[in-house]
Amino acid sequence: MDKNNERECNEDLIRERRKCNFNIEELTNIVDGGKARTARRREIQRLLINDPEFLDEIPQDYMSHEDRYSNELRKSAHLMQKLADQESGHDIHQDIGALTGILKDGNPLMVHLSMFIPAILGQANSEQQEKWLGRSLRNEIIGTYAQTELGHGTFVRGLETRATYDPTVEEFVLHTPTITATKWWPGGLGKTCNYCVVMAQLYTQGRCYGPHPFIVQLRDEETHRSLPGITLGEIGPRLGLNSNDNGFLKFENHRIPRTNMLMKHSQVLKDGTYVKPLHNKLSYGTMMLVRVGIVGACSRSLQYAVTIATRYSAVRHQSEIVPGQPEPQILDYQTQQYKVIPQIASVFALIFSARSLSKIQSSVTAKLKDGNTDLLPELHSLSSGLKALSSSDASWGVEVCRLACGGHGYLASSNLPRTYTGTTCAITYEGENTVLLLQVARYLIKSYRSIGKETGASSVSYLADQTSLASSSSSFSNKALVQAFKLSALSLVAEAEARLQKLCDMGQEFYHAWNYCSVLLLKCAEAHTRYYICEKYEQTVDSLKASEGVKNVLQSLCRLYLIYHITLTHGDFLKCGALTPRNIAVLEGEMCDLLAVLRPQAVSIVDAFDIPDELLGSTLGCWDGNVYQRLYDEALKSPLNKTDVPDAYYKYLLPLMKSSL
Ligand SMILES: CC(C)(COP(=O)(O)OP(=O)(O)OC[C@H]1O[C@@H](n2cnc3c(N)ncnc32)[C@H](O)[C@@H]1OP(=O)(O)O)[C@@H](O)C(=O)NCCC(=O)NCCSC(=O)CCCC(=O)O
Numbered sequence: 001m002d003k004n005n006e007r008e009c010n011e012d013l014i015r016e017r018r019k020c021n022f023n024i025e026e027l028t029n030i031v032d033g034g035k036a037r038t039a040r041r042r043e044i045q046r047l048l049i050n051d052p053e054f055l056d057e058i059p060q061d062y063m064s065h066e067d068r069y070s071n072e073l074r075k076s077a078h079l080m081q082k083l084a085d086q087e088s089g090h091d092i093h094q095d096i097g098a099l100t101g102i103l104k105d106g107n108p109l110m111v112h113l114s115m116f117i118p119a120i121l122g123q124a125n126s127e128q129q130e131k132w133l134g135r136s137l138r139n140e141i142i143g144t145y146a147q148t149e150l151g152h153g154t155f156v157r158g159l160e161t162r163a164t165y166d167p168t169v170e171e172f173v174l175h176t177p178t179i180t181a182t183k184w185w186p187g188g189l190g191k192t193c194n195y196c197v198v199m200a201q202l203y204t205q206g207r208c209y210g211p212h213p214f215i216v217q218l219r220d221e222e223t224h225r226s227l228p229g230i231t232l233g234e235i236g237p238r239l240g241l242n243s244n245d246n247g248f249l250k251f252e253n254h255r256i257p258r259t260n261m262l263m264k265h266s267q268v269l270k271d272g273t274y275v276k277p278l279h280n281k282l283s284y285g286t287m288m289l290v291r292v293g294i295v296g297a298c299s300r301s302l303q304y305a306v307t308i309a310t311r312y313s314a315v316r317h318q319s320e321i322v323p324g325q326p327e328p329q330i331l332d333y334q335t336q337q338y339k340v341i342p343q344i345a346s347v348f349a350l351i352f353s354a355r356s357l358s359k360i361q362s363s364v365t366a367k368l369k370d371g372n373t374d375l376l377p378e379l380h381s382l383s384s385g386l387k388a389l390s391s392s393d394a395s396w397g398v399e400v401c402r403l404a405c406g407g408h409g410y411l412a413s414s415n416l417p418r419t420y421t422g423t424t425c426a427i428t429y430e431g432e433n434t435v436l437l438l439q440v441a442r443y444l445i446k447s448y449r450s451i452g453k454e455t456g457a458s459s460v461s462y463l464a465d466q467t468s469l470a471s472s473s474s475s476f477s478n479k480a481l482v483q484a485f486k487l488s489a490l491s492l493v494a495e496a497e498a499r500l501q502k503l504c505d506m507g508q509e510f511y512h513a514w515n516y517c518s519v520l521l522l523k524c525a526e527a528h529t530r531y532y533i534c535e536k537y538e539q540t541v542d543s544l545k546a547s548e549g550v551k552n553v554l555q556s557l558c559r560l561y562l563i564y565h566i567t568l569t570h571g572d573f574l575k576c577g578a579l580t581p582r583n584i585a586v587l588e589g590e591m592c593d594l595l596a597v598l599r600p601q602a603v604s605i606v607d608a609f610d611i612p613d614e615l616l617g618s619t620l621g622c623w624d625g626n627v628y629q630r631l632y633d634e635a636l637k638s639p640l641n642k643t644d645v646p647d648a649y650y651k652y653l654l655p656l657m658k659s660s661l
């Protein structure tokens with residue numbers, strides 16, 4: 001599609017684009033994280049888009065389960081090859097965002113990249129890395145991360161798979177003692193992988209030391225057959241990601257060398273002596289790493305959905321605002337703006353918090369290298385909270401975008417259903433959101449109770465700011481609104497702590513009191529994480545060196561985001577006195593003004609996400625807005641349209657219709 005050729009473009013979109021009052025390329029660079037990143041992303045995307053190997057012979061929705069898997073594996077293998085052929089020196093993980101959309105319903109090699117290789121990097125010692133890292137980076141071996149079992153996913157300490165050390169032959173014996181111990185879910189485990197990192201309970205010298213990672217060969221490297229003592233398979237159709245061959249795995253006293261325990265943090269010596277790690281949750285490091293990555297991935301899913309919904313809302317005309325006048329673009333309805341534009345604002349919120357979290361992660365990793373684990377709890381809390389809010393915000397945002405497209409949003413060819421199923425899985429995997437938020441709450445209560453003791457953790461330092469409990473905001477700057485979020489979070493934490501304490505004073509055990517307060521604790525964790533997101537949004541936009549046009553757009557989006565979230569949870573702001581009912585009413589009015597201010601820029605902002613049509617994969621969201629022709633052409637691809645009268649008519653319908661004769 002030639003973006004300079006207006007003749008091929010829908011007239012509404014041409015008009016929308018002429019209203020643009022900021023530099024789109026500049027905003028694109030901000031979204032990508034700099035000019036160089038934009039250039040690199042485009043280079044990769046061009047490479048993929050122009051390659052016929054990535055085309056599907058027929059739309060995936062018409063393929064069988066096996067064909068989907070095989071088709072997606074064909075493309076993912078080609079993708080890996082292509083990326084390997086690229087000049088070296090680029091970190092593939094930095095390029096992952098550029099790949100969004102090239103694979104349509106999952107990627108059987110994804111967990112190899114996102115967890116298996118990171119697990120080797122983060123959990124294996126240098127000799128082990130020597131042995132496995134190069135081979136996995138060159139894709140000579142393909143692995144997954146096998147932790148979850150039929151009986152336990154959330155509660156990692158409850159895993160049942162055992163790795164029992166046998167010092168006589170210096171081997172671990174891996175065993176699946178019960179049906180519930182069967183590994184269940186790992187992506188690519190069913191048919192693709194020949195290796196995996198298994199999380200199993202470590203037993204040595206008659207003691208259990210909890211879950212530890214082990215690298216295990218699953219299939220013969222020549223024949224790809226599963227090895228003796230190992231049972232493997234795929235778990236069947238899922239809500240989405242149906243090409244990922246999520247699998248099951250059982251061990252029957254399967255032996256692996258001692259040196260297959262990943263020993264960067266803890267070790268089992270030849271005689272069976274256990275050597276403790278610096279911090280007993282370091283073996284959870286791979287999960288934490290992926291949680292950080294999920295925040296950025298969620299922002300990308302939302303960019304896709306909101307690009308589709310915004311362009312479609314500019315093209316679609318329906319009903320009337322002024323009686324008797326032509327049908328308006330649906331984007332002119334305030335209620336439609338309220339669906340779509342806050343989701344655009346949300347994209348930037350997620351981008352900026354993802355960046356802030358990444359920075360923290362890098363500094364924690366650097367400190368870990370020097371043996372300093374002080375900031376691990378802070379990273380655990382922030383990555384848990386942001387993973388939870390980003391995945392639930394993005395899933396809800398994608399669903400709102402789908403609903404905003406009316407009936408056509410329900411069609412697979414809109415690409416909204418698949419975007420939704422590919423996003424909502426992140427609510428569950430890598431730590432179910434409620435569970436992760438309760439981890440954040442645990443950290444909040446602990447921090448609140450240790451006020452006065454220096455923790456060095458910045459995300460919770462505000463809990464010591466008791467004076468702010470009394471102050472009510474009288475100004476409405478963005479900074480003041482962020483303060484209101486802080487006050488709301490602080491007062492929820494104070495309330496939860498007081499309620500917990502009261503129950504304990506009445507004689508309840510702490511863990512029962514905790515469960516009894518957990519709805520409120522969940523709210524604390526959400527409010528705390530929302531405050532973090534809002535603060536980063538405000539600070540990033542405020543300190544941004546950008547042209548006036550771009551700055552204005554981002555200021556308005558940031559303000560919309562702050563007000564939108566205040567209105568969604570206004571009870572909390574009222575309860576703590578951060579805002580008055582009158583303040584809320586004024587803010588609600590201002591939110592509608594902001595929708596009106598942003599309305600003419602909406603198409604240009606989503607254009608700045610710069611998603612090529614080939615990756616967006618949507619009849620409704622294409623750059624040229626030629627929606628109806630595309631919908632019609634896609635419908636013609638239905639196999640049912642190959643014949644005028646399908647066989648099923650003769651088999652079932654005809655006998656029914658004639659039976660009454
Ligand atoms: C929920 C927890 C964190 C609980 O762990 P626990 O050992 O029972 O801990 P606890 O008693 O609740 O707390 C004890 C303490 O451990 C701390 N802690 C917990 N995790 C960490 C961490 N990572 N770093 C640093 N500290 C950590 C907690 O904050 C507690 O600290 P405290 O005692 O309060 O000081 C854990 O079980 C967990 O992470 N569960 C979630 C499981 C999960 O995420 N599975 C992912 C499987 S892989 C996957 O889904 C891949 C999908 C990808 C794809 O397909 O693309």
Ligand SMILES: Cc1cc2nc3c(=O)[nH]c(=O)nc-3n(C[C@H](O)[C@H](O)[C@H](O)COP(=O)(O)OP(=O)(O)OC[C@H]3O[C@@H](n4cnc5c(N)ncnc54)[C@H](O)[C@@H]3O)c2cc1C
Nearest residue numbers: 145146147148152153154185186187425429430431432434
């Ligand atoms: C698409 C997909 C891909 C996956 N890929 C992998 C993979 O590659 N490797 C892998 O090992 N695993 C993988 N998983 C598994 C995934 O990590 C788990 O499903 C996830 O961690 C949730 O655990 P669970 O299924 O045990 O849920 P459960 O813990 O059984 O959750 C059920 C309900 O119980 C609630 N609950 C549980 N514990 C508590 C608590 N302490 N407090 C309050 N409420 C609680 C939850 O909030 C939830 O509402 C994948 C899952 C999916 C869906």
